[in-house]
Amino acid sequence: EIVLTQSPATLSLSPGERATLSCRASQSVSYDLAWYQQKPGQAPRLLIYDASSRATAIPARISGSGSGTDFTLTISSLEPEDFAVYYCQNGRFPLTFGGGTKVEIK
Amino acid sequence: QVQLVESGGGVVQPGRSLRLSCAASGFTFRSYSMHWVRQAPGKGLEWVAVSSYDGSNKYYADSVKGRFTISRDNSKNTLYLQMNSLRAEDTAVYYCSRDKGYGDYPTNWFDSWGQGTLVTVSS
Numbered sequence: 001e002i003v004l005t006q007s008p009a010t011l012s013l014s015p016g017e018r019a020t021l022s023c024r025a026s027q028s029v030s031y032d033l034a035w036y037q038q039k040p041g042q043a044p045r046l047l048i049y050d051a052s053s054r055a056t057a058i059p060a061r062i063s064g065s066g067s068g069t070d071f072t073l074t075i076s077s078l079e080p081e082d083f084a085v086y087y088c089q090n091g092r093f094p095l096t097f098g099g100g101t102k103v104e105i106k
Numbered sequence: 107q108v109q110l111v112e113s114g115g116g117v118v119q120p121g122r123s124l125r126l127s128c129a130a131s132g133f134t135f136r137s138y139s140m141h142w143v144r145q146a147p148g149k150g151l152e153w154v155a156v157s158s159y160d161g162s163n164k165y166y167a168d169s170v171k172g173r174f175t176i177s178r179d180n181s182k183n184t185l186y187l188q189m190n191s192l193r194a195e196d197t198a199v200y201y202c203s204r205d206k207g208y209g210d211y212p213t214n215w216f217d218s219w220g221q222g223t224l225v226t227v228s229s
Contacts, residue, residue, distance in 0.1 A: 032214075043219035043221055044216070045219075046206070049213065093214075094168065095214055096153065097150055097152065099150050
């Protein structure tokens, strides 16, 4: 099973700042990685798939990069609606998620 | 628009069974693989199971293998999760989600989600 480790656990930033979230896989997943956003009381939302492809209606300020074992989700300038928990997900069976990074308002 | 509505959750004693349903609308259900993903209270996400678009292929997380069964009725646009021998650690919100891929080309990405149904396993 592929273990995904996300860091940091919590990121305290102000609106307008840049957010950089990390996801490290225990073995190579090539480009088989996705990112999701989850707000309290809501279902997750797909942001990025295939490591760097934006899902439908995801704004350009959100981007993904990386391959192999090291991946990054970047939000170039935080908007109020971006404060949430973010999860990475491996696309190879068995499918697994990272533990999440909470982006909170500083 | 895509709509997924889960039902069937509730409080159940350890060792008992429960069946969840997910009613789909707004897309051609029979053409998509479908997943169940769960989230324990205050915890992260855990993938549970997937069914291919025609039900011919199914995969499970090790934590539920042999106890849970995923199935679908394409004539009713409904996905199911039969959960047997329930344990306290199965307590979670269970989400139904659609695979982003189409037909014979699943992607294992979850592009649409229901709002979830809460299963509580407690004596």
